[in-house]
Amino acid sequence: MTERPPSYLFYQGRNRKPVLDQARGVYMWDVDGKRYLDGSSGAMVCNIGHSNHNVLAAMREQMERATFGYRLHFETEASEKLAHMTAARTPEGLNKVFFVSGGSEAVESAMKLARQWAVATGQGQRWKVISRSPSYHGCTLGALAITGYAPLTAPFDPMMRPMPKIPAPRAYLDGLDPDDPITGLHYADMLEECILQEGPETILAFMVEPVGGASTGALVPPAGYMERVREICDTYGILMIADEVMTGVGRTGRFLATEHWGVVPDMIVMSKGYAAGYVPLGAMVAHDRLVDPVLDEGGFQHGFTYAGNPLACAAGVAVLEEVDRQGLCANADAMGAVLKSRLEGLMARYPIIGDVRGKGLLLAFEFVADPHTLAPLPRELKAYDRFVQIAYENGLIVYSRRTRGGIEGDHILVCPPLIVTETHIDEIVEMLDLSLTQFMAEVEP
Numbered sequence: 001m002t003e004r005p006p007s008y009l010f011y012q013g014r015n016r017k018p019v020l021d022q023a024r025g026v027y028m029w030d031v032d033g034k035r036y037l038d039g040s041s042g043a044m045v046c047n048i049g050h051s052n053h054n055v056l057a058a059m060r061e062q063m064e065r066a067t068f069g070y071r072l073h074f075e076t077e078a079s080e081k082l083a084h085m086t087a088a089r090t091p092e093g094l095n096k097v098f099f100v101s102g103g104s105e106a107v108e109s110a111m112k113l114a115r116q117w118a119v120a121t122g123q124g125q126r127w128k129v130i131s132r133s134p135s136y137h138g139c140t141l142g143a144l145a146i147t148g149y150a151p152l153t154a155p156f157d158p159m160m161r162p163m164p165k166i167p168a169p170r171a172y173l174d175g176l177d178p179d180d181p182i183t184g185l186h187y188a189d190m191l192e193e194c195i196l197q198e199g200p201e202t203i204l205a206f207m208v209e210p211v212g213g214a215s216t217g218a219l220v221p222p223a224g225y226m227e228r229v230r231e232i233c234d235t236y237g238i239l240m241i242a243d244e245v246m247t248g249v250g251r252t253g254r255f256l257a258t259e260h261w262g263v264v265p266d267m268i269v270m271s272k273g274y275a276a277g278y279v280p281l282g283a284m285v286a287h288d289r290l291v292d293p294v295l296d297e298g299g300f301q302h303g304f305t306y307a308g309n310p311l312a313c314a315a316g317v318a319v320l321e322e323v324d325r326q327g328l329c330a331n332a333d334a335m336g337a338v339l340k341s342r343l344e345g346l347m348a349r350y351p352i353i354g355d356v357r358g359k360g361l362l363l364a365f366e367f368v369a370d371p372h373t374l375a376p377l378p379r380e381l382k383a384y385d386r387f388v389q390i391a392y393e394n395g396l397i398v399y400s401r402r403t404r405g406g407i408e409g410d411h412i413l414v415c416p417p418l419i420v421t422e423t424h425i426d427e428i429v430e431m432l433d434l435s436l437t438q439f440m441a442e443v444e445p
């Protein structure tokens with residue numbers, strides 16, 4: 001092992017990680033030369049893989065021109081081009097692209113634009129943003145207030161205004177058929193009930209992850225759910241905001257996950273895959289009809305210093321070009337189907353896997369104590385943590401959380417970069433297989 005000086009990094013103080021040296025394509029190497037397959041694209045970020053030459057060249061070119069121009073002083077060719085490319089890839093009418101540097105910032109921006117739109121249009125009594133539990137929308141206090149995951153939110157409850165939550169659909173746990181539209185209506189009705197209970201005139205927006213990310217472990221909404229949610233929002237004049245921070249830019253096999261259901265939100269927030277980890281970048285994309293009244297009333301009272309950074313925008317442009325050039329939405333769709341069926345193969349062999357789910361390359365499997373009752377593994381096992389550690393030692397990076405459909409449980413997200421081939425998938429499944437065998441030996445000695 002390489003000799004290392006003591007680390008003063010806050011996060012790594014107690015749990016020191018290997019030091020990253022290089023990353024290329026789907027692989028990463030630490031300074032000791034150990035190779036890892038990035039089976040989670042970092043945190044579902046590195047969609048186009050690591051060290052893409054075209055993106056690096058575009059960044060180098062931009063760096064030679066200008067690395068910073070404050071957003072209130074300059075536009076850049078990069079920011080204008082990225083805004084144009086983004087609007088061209090989002091539904092008609094969603095033409096106003098507001099740049100930020102990450103997912104939480106994008107969520108905050110959407111909540112604040114929604115609120116300013118309500119005030120500007122004489123609906124100042126609307127301020128509540130309904131969201132779901134479990135859900136994850138970010139770590140800043142506004143985004144946290146609409147996050148449905150108590151371990152993250154509880155310490156800060158006294159600092160936040162409580163926001164209404166409804167259960168995220170969890171058909172598999174409730175014994176309902178996710179392909180039956182009645183199931184979708186059943187869960188969507190919970191939104192309407194919540195609106196009526198809170199008072200429709202007080203509700204500003206509904207924030208939804210189209211496919212759950214780390215919060216639910218890639219839970220896909222049941223048939224009819226998203227469409228019905230859209231109708232309910234329309235009925236009560238409530239804005240529908242799609243949190244596509246994780247699902248956007250091809251992760252689920254479409255540029256936006258909402259495309260799977262043909263649903264058009266009023267606002268979309270994106271980040272992770274948008275600049276694919278090359279630089280921090282995110283965007284809130286809003287419908288013109290929301291932005292115009294706010295601009296008429298003196299402008300959006302919100303904005304971050306680094307927003308629209310030229311280097312970030314140049315990287316964003318190059319990433320979107322790579323997504324198109326390599327057909328990565330289609331590859332996510334095709335390779336996602338291959339990986340999902342291989343995970344189902346593992347489920348057939350390892351009864352500890354109770355469910356395999358997801359869309360495109362946003363996939364997860366869930367550990368259970370009993371495949372029939374779907375009872376979770378005991379909390380003390382810390383299965384989610386232990387399995388990730390075993391896989392890591394075997395050279396595979398996967399992502400996990402202990403939460404599922406509002407009930408305690410362990411899920412493992414398998415979300416490699418969208419550039420994966422069948423050969424990479426063979427490698428991922430081989431390492432998962434080995435890791436499951438080792439994990440089972442620990443769980444059932």
Ligand code: PLP
Nearest residue numbers: 102103104136137138213245246
């Ligand atoms: N929204 C969703 C759906 C996410 O998955 C995340 C991050 O995981 C966020 C928001 C927050 O993004 P960030 O960590 O970039 O602030």
